Amino acid sequence: xxxxxxxxxxxxxxxxxxxxxxxxxxxxxxxxxxxxxxxxxxxxxxxxxxxxxxxxxxxxxxxxxxxxxxxxxxxxxxxxxxxxxxxxxxxxxxxxxxxxxxxxxxxxxxxxxxxxxxxxxxxxxxxxxxxxxxxxxxxxxxxxxxxxxxxxxxxxxxxxxxxxxxxxxxxxxxxxxxxxxxxxxxxxxxxxxxxxxxxxxxxxxxxxxxxxxxxxxxxxxxxxxxxxxxxxxxxxxxxxxxxxxxxxxxxxxxxxxxxxxxxxxxxxxxxxxxxxxxxxxxxxxxxxxxxxxxxxxxxxxxxxxxxxxxxxxxxxxxxxxxxxxxxxxxxxxxxxxxxxxxxxxxxxxxxxxxxxxx
Ligand code: PHE
Numbered sequence: 289x290x291x292x293x294x295x296x297x298x299x300x301x302x303x304x305x306x307x308x309x310x311x312x313x314x315x316x317x318x319x320x321x322x323x324x325x326x327x328x329x330x331x332x333x334x335x336x337x338x339x340x341x342x343x344x345x346x347x348x349x350x351x352x353x354x355x356x357x358x359x360x361x362x363x364x365x366x367x368x369x370x371x372x373x374x375x376x377x378x379x380x381x382x383x384x385x386x387x388x389x390x391x392x393x394x395x396x397x398x399x400x401x402x403x404x405x406x407x408x409x410x411x412x413x414x415x416x417x418x419x420x421x422x423x424x425x426x427x428x429x430x431x432x433x434x435x436x437x438x439x440x441x442x443x444x445x446x447x448x449x450x451x452x453x454x455x456x457x458x459x460x461x462x463x464x465x466x467x468x469x470x471x472x473x474x475x476x477x478x479x480x481x482x483x484x485x486x487x488x489x490x491x492x493x494x495x496x497x498x499x500x501x502x503x504x505x506x507x508x509x510x511x512x513x514x515x516x517x518x519x520x521x522x523x524x525x526x527x528x529x530x531x532x533x534x535x536x537x538x539x540x541x542x543x544x545x546x547x548x549x550x551x552x553x554x555x556x557x558x559x560x561x562x563x564x565x566x567x568x569x570x571x572x573x574x575x576x577x578x579x580x581x582x583x584x585x586x587x588x589x590x591x592x593x594x595x596x597x598x599x600x601x602x603x604x605x606x607x608x609x610x611x612x613x614x615x616x617x618x619x620x621x622x623x624x625x626x627x628x629x630x631x632x633x634x635x636x637x638x639x640x641x642x643x644x645x646x
Pocket of ligand 1: 461462463464542545576577598599600
């Protein structure tokens with residue numbers, strides 16, 4: 289009995305001293321398990337006299353129960369302490385400023401394409417595409433551009449080495465070849481816009497060797513110059529968000545349209561600040577005209593039955609005007625500070641319902 293009392297105080301001391309849940313579990317397995325000291329003592333009971341066996345057996349059972357209960361209590365204590373310390377460590381300071389969210393921005397060119405597509409989409413135009421790498425026929429010949437035309441000159445155009453059959457591959461200098469590709473593939477009525485990259489040997493504040501245009505083409509049996517004017521006036525006013533924006537059609541020349549017109553919008557430079565709207569000045573923003581019958585015939589379309597109009601404009605130019613971006617080269621410098629400043633939220637997706645003027 290004296291031994292049991294010693295064992296008891298030793299075990300109770302060990303339980304109290306267990307520093308964490310792992311140590312406590314080791315203690316439980318070691319002392320109360322099959323190889324523990326209490327179990328060993330119980331094995332001796334068989335060799336005892338009946339009276340001694342009864343008292344010792346009862347005492348051993350009581351000791352086992354007591355130690356098990358002490359372990360359970362210590363376990364709760366340790367678990368609580370562990371939780372408390374975690375809560376202290378992981379305390380949330382709700383007064384801290386929020387972490388900055390790194391959010392991507394939509395490039396002004398992408399935004400402008402979406403705006404243009406939204407406006408013409410509302411008028412029933414569908415988007416068409418063509419390759420950036422064209423050949424001489426699609427980029428020039430089919431569009432009635434004669435061999436001696438300045439646009440074909442080496443210094444303005446990126447040519448690839450001549451192919452064996454004499455065919456010349458070029459980086460398209462305008463989106464007009466998409467007119468040809470569309471008319472070859474589809475029969476009228478047609479109403480397409482074709483935004484995309486274009487290339488010319490130019491580099492200054494308003495030119496870059498790669499830039500973007502959007503082409504428009506309408507072909508059916510009845511479309512006339514009045515439709516061209518109405519459509520482009522409507523576009524300019526919607527795009528710049530100025531309801532009474534003056535729009536002027538100035539006679540011009542393009543080999544692929546006849547008659548041709550360049551389109552100017554009203555603006556003012558009064559007091560040194562540039563503003564789009566009613567004013568004393570004009571600014572050219574696009575080229576247009578009635579599709580030359582020769583171009584229709586080049587695509588196998590009967591020009592005595594079908595007619596229509598086409599237009600083309602530079603996307604950087606209209607983006608610069610609308611968003612006050614002074615230098616075209618910055619569009620393609622990939623400067624994140626520029627993009628954060630001039631870029632758009634992905635949630636500002638232009639549509640005729642949400643608006644095209646964020
Ligand atoms: N392709 C012409 C250009 O790049 C623009 C244009 C397109 C003019 C369609 C008339 C009709 O300048």
